[in-house]
Amino acid sequence: MxxxxxxxxxxxxxxQLGRLRAAWRLDFVVVNGxxxxxxMGLSAGHAxxxxxxxxxxxxxGDHAFDQKDMPQHIGQETRIIRPINFAPAxxxxxxxxxxxxxxxxxxxxxxxxxxxxKRPFDNPFAALDGALNTHRLGGGVQAAIVDIHCExxxxxxxxxxxxxxxxxxxxxxxxxVPTADAMILPKGTAYLSDAGMCGDYNSIIGMDKAxxxxxxxxxxxxxxxxxALGEATLSGVYVETDDKTGLATRIEMVRQGGxxxxxxxxxxx
Numbered sequence: 001m002x003x004x005x006x007x008x009x010x011x012x013x014x015x016q017l018g019r020l021r022a023a024w025r026l027d028f029v030v031v032n033g034x035x036x037x038x039x040m041g042l043s044a045g046h047a048x049x050x051x052x053x054x055x056x057x058x059x060x061g062d063h064a065f066d067q068k069d070m071p072q073h074i075g076q077e078t079r080i081i082r083p084i085n086f087a088p089a090x091x092x093x094x095x096x097x098x099x100x101x102x103x104x105x106x107x108x109x110x111x112x113x114x115x116x117x118k119r120p121f122d123n124p125f126a127a128l129d130g131a132l133n134t135h136r137l138g139g140g141v142q143a144a145i146v147d148i149h150c151e152x153x154x155x156x157x158x159x160x161x162x163x164x165x166x167x168x169x170x171x172x173x174x175x176x177v178p179t180a181d182a183m184i185l186p187k188g189t190a191y192l193s194d195a196g197m198c199g200d201y202n203s204i205i206g207m208d209k210a211x212x213x214x215x216x217x218x219x220x221x222x223x224x225x226x227x228a229l230g231e232a233t234l235s236g237v238y239v240e241t242d243d244k245t246g247l248a249t250r251i252e253m254v255r256q257g258g259x260x261x262x263x264x265x266x267x268x269x
Contacts, residue, residue: 001029001236001254003061003173004036005199005206006227010049012198012234016256017054024238024265028100029054030108030145032173032195033080034061039207039227041066044073047080057081057098059110061149061174062117065090083112083149084131085122095131097141104142104243107135111159113150113174124148124155125162132166137246143168144246150174153193160191168241168248171195176205178235178253178260188247196235201259203228233258238265 004013013031021029033050037043041063047070050058057079064082065071074080074092084094095109109131111124128146135141144167148159156172163170165187171194172179178196185191199206204213207225215221233255240250255263 001031002195003032003197005197008200008232009198012232014053030057031055033058034063043067044069059147085127107141107144110147113155115152115155146170164189190239190248190251200228200230233260
């Protein structure tokens with residue numbers, strides 16, 4: 001699931017994810033939660049709510065520690081993954097191996113891009129090498145998921161190609177707009193430039209339209225950004241993998257509820 005945006009996104013996840021897990025027989029669900037708390041970061045309480053809704057792992061992003069209780073909470077809750085190329089002293093982990101309900105081992109890693117980001121992070125390619133070389137598909141893990149959290153689609157595509165054959169899925173987050181380039185790369189890695197957001201699309205990338213529009217038109221801020229509160233679309237990506245190789249055999253875009261055209265691997269009753 002793409003970036004959960006504020007109350008509307010949390011509501012969509014809590015109301016729909018359990019139903020989708022059952023209908024699509026999902027073995028493992030990763031949710032990006034870095035905008036779940038008022039659009040900026042993730043609180044401990046909202047992280048718990050995402051797990052109760054059906055997430056197996058929650059990833060973060062450049063707003064990983066915007067909420068004051070997350071630096072301590074991430075040390076206690078190992079199912080939360082922050083970017084692997086944060087400073088080495090940052091709390092939490094940027095990659096970790098989990099198990100699904102059938103005992104299969106799954107690597108989840110997140111990395112931040114460098115292009116157009118507000119501050120320079122460590123090289124994402126070198127950061128991913130350590131995790132992917134340690135936990136190899138078809139060997140130590142049966143699947144590997146990489147969340148590439150960045151602005152530039154070119155950088156996301158470069159990470160996808162760089163990881164081709166070494167990851168089951170490379171999926172972009174951060175820009176809140178789902179892309180239409182879901183595919184399986186030549187060496188077997190599923191790829192999507194951006195999963196979109198779990199939020200209200202009658203907005204400006206999830207924020208109530210009034211203040212962003214004012215700033216675009218006048219160049220002058222007047223108030224803080226607030227997440228839009230209308231009906232949300234649950235956006236993401238569905239992937240099937242081969243247990244022996246860890247490579248992808250199927251990829252489908254997911255859009256459920258809200259304003260966007262609906263999509264998913266099968267009808268949901």
